[in-house]
Amino acid sequence: MSQTTWMHKRKAITSLDKLPNYHELEGFVYKITNLTTGQIYIGKKSLYHTKKKRISARSKAETKTRKTFEYIKKESDWLKYYGSSKELSADVKLLGVEQFSREILELCKTKKYLTYAEFAWQVKLDVLRTNSYNGNILGKWYGRDME
Numbered sequence: 001m002s003q004t005t006w007m008h009k010r011k012a013i014t015s016l017d018k019l020p021n022y023h024e025l026e027g028f029v030y031k032i033t034n035l036t037t038g039q040i041y042i043g044k045k046s047l048y049h050t051k052k053k054r055i056s057a058r059s060k061a062e063t064k065t066r067k068t069f070e071y072i073k074k075e076s077d078w079l080k081y082y083g084s085s086k087e088l089s090a091d092v093k094l095l096g097v098e099q100f101s102r103e104i105l106e107l108c109k110t111k112k113y114l115t116y117a118e119f120a121w122q123v124k125l126d127v128l129r130t131n132s133y134n135g136n137i138l139g140k141w142y143g144r145d146m147e
Helices: 055-065 086-095 111-124
Strands: 006-008 011-013 027-034 040-046 048-054 069-075 100-108
Touching: 027 086, 027 111, 040 111, 086 100, 100 111
Parallel strands: 006 100
Antiparallel strands: 006 011, 027 040, 027 100, 048 069
C-alpha cells in the first residue's frame, strides 16, 4: 500500500470519488495502527476546507450581488494525513509510512456528527486505557445535532 491509501470496508481508497456518496460527506473517523507495536490512534478528518474570500468591487458589479464575501470549498490533505498526535508523527517519521495502516471507521455527513463519532469510537476502543497515541479526548455535542 502507498502512503496515500486508506482502507474502508476492505477496499483501498485512493481518491475522493472512491468513497461511497462522497459528495454528501463532510469527513470520516479513522484508526491508524502502528504495525510494529500495535499502538493505535483514533481521530477525525474533514474532506474539505472552506475559505472565506472577499468579493472584489468589479465582481460585485458584474454579478450584481450585495454580498461582501464568498466561500470557496476545497479538498483537504486527507490522502496524506497521519493524525495530529506529535508522538504518532514522530513514529511515522522514524519508522516510515510502511509500518502503519490507515483505516476509515465511519463516514460522516455533518461536522457535528463527525465530532460525536470520533468521541464515540475513542470511548468504544477505550483509547485512554489501552496502547494508544490518544493522550486525551475532547468533544462537545447535543442530541439535536446527531444525524
